[in-house]
Amino acid sequence: MAIIEVKGLSYSYPESAVPTLINVDLKVEQCEFVLMSGPSGCGKTTFCRCLNGLIPASYGGTFDGTVTVDGLSTTEHPVYEISQRVGLVFQNPENELFCTSVEREVAFGLENLALPRQEIRSRVEEALSLVGISQLKEKSPEELSGGEQQKVAIAALLAMKPKVLVLDEPTANLDPMSANSILKILVRLHRESGVTIVLVEHRLEMSAPYADRCVIFEEGRVVLNGSPQEVLYSEKANSLGIGIPQVVQVAKSLSARCGFEGRPLSSKALAEMILGAKG
Ligand SMILES: Nc1ncnc2c1ncn2[C@@H]1O[C@H](COP(=O)(O)OP(=O)(O)OP(=O)(O)O)[C@@H](O)[C@H]1O
Ligand SMILES: [Mg+2]
Structure with missing residues (x-):
């Protein structure tokens, strides 16, 4: 389902x-x-x-x-x-963070679920480590950069599993x-x-x-x-003015000029296709 x-x-x-x-x-x-x-x-x-x-x-x-x-x-x-x-993460993490430390922030939702202390501690440790911010746990979220704050917001959701x-x-x-x-x-x-x-x-x-x-x-x-290939290589996507990856434009232009058939989504994939075709 x-x-x-x-x-x-x-x-x-x-x-x-x-x-x-x-x-x-x-x-x-x-x-x-x-x-x-x-x-x-x-x-x-x-x-x-x-x-x-x-x-x-x-x-x-x-x-x-x-x-x-x-x-x-x-x-x-x-x-x-x-x-x-369903955990939701928004564009501006500072609007979501309000506790005095990163550790408390990540524990907050779990405390509301009334989980046992030991369970809360181990889930907080696990979430901080998954996101790679264990070293920030005693810091105040206010002191963090935007990227670090976003990681805290993600860790706080992950702790809820x-x-x-x-x-x-x-x-x-x-x-x-x-x-x-x-x-x-x-x-x-x-x-x-x-x-x-x-x-x-x-x-x-x-x-x-x-x-x-x-x-x-x-x-x-x-x-x-x-x-992603079907969608980003479609005419409709092109007409919508969304940020079509440049590699898609390059591959389309190669296809028009010399019959290139691949649909790469990254420059690495494009390079491999071209080298593969040559070899
Ligand atoms: N809280 C709200 N009350 C009334 N109208 C709203 C509210 N939030 C969004 N809208 C309207 O709903 C429409 C869609 O907005 P939405 O924020 O969902 O778009 P979006 O695709 O997320 O745009 P963006 O890429 O700029 O984030 C817009 O016309 C917007 O003005
Ligand atoms: Mg939006």
Whole structure:
């Protein structure tokens, strides 16, 4: 069974004249790494809010259709129950961090679950080490860089052991090196602990090579849904003005000029295809 199943989802914010999401159908299988993108304002953040029940619970508005996560309907179960299964990471981690130390921050959600002390301690240690920030545990989140704060936000969610991580442009405010280090953490978590990942990103060049599937929104609808190759090499993706990786443009131009047939997503893959064809 799919871990996330969205059927006929349409949503309008209160007092909004136009719907933000229109008849969205989407399934995400357990352990999938799904990359989501689309032009600004097309409804990606709104969709993320639907995945853990924040919409409609905290936002109100008009909600039609169903969102089911790990078998639970988000409109029939409270947000605290859904959010133990779906952890949400936003663009600005400083808005989410409020404890006096990193260790307390990561323990916070677990204390609310009233878990035994020893269990809390071991989950906090494990989450800090998975994200590679054990050395920061006594620091105040305020003193950390944006990239470090984002790692704390991810560790705090991992400690809850969710089945799905939904990350809404987690690297938008970070320099390319910090963004890459967050992406590498996600890739490792996905491979090693099998967590399902839904990543909203504009930087497709960096993330597409790791995704199992790519979903593109336009004006509240899912307009493309397939393998990263199918989606990013399509004419439709080209016309949407999303950040098509440069390697895709290069491969298309090689295809037009000399019949190159590969569909690489990274420059390394392109180089290997060209060298392979020569050899
Ligand atoms: N809390 C809100 N109340 C009313 N309207 C909202 C709210 N949040 C978003 N919207 C509207 O919903 C539409 C989609 O916004 P959303 O933030 O989901 O887009 P997005 O795809 O995440 O864009 P971006 O790439 O810029 O982050 C926009 O028209 C926006 O103005
Ligand atoms: Mg957004």
